[in-house]
Amino acid sequence: MSDNFIRTGDVVQLGGGGCLMTVSRVGQRVVEARPIACIWFDDDGQLKSGDFVIESLRRVIVDDRPLAIAP
Helix, strand or coil, X not given: CCCCCCCCCCEEEECCXXXXXXXXXXXXXXXXXXXEEEEEECCCCCEEEEEEEHHHEEXXXXXXXXXXXXX
């Protein structure tokens, strides 16, 4: 699979900037209209969610180290 695909769990941001968001679902509609569902915390710590068109998002590389469970 190409690195150009957005997947559930990816960190994204609107092309114009703003909060970092986590992709929670990639819609199953026709490719041209697939909504990308994202979740994020606002400045007050409230969990928010929204659907975005893929063209409005860019993937953000936050940390390439694998996750581990703390002992």
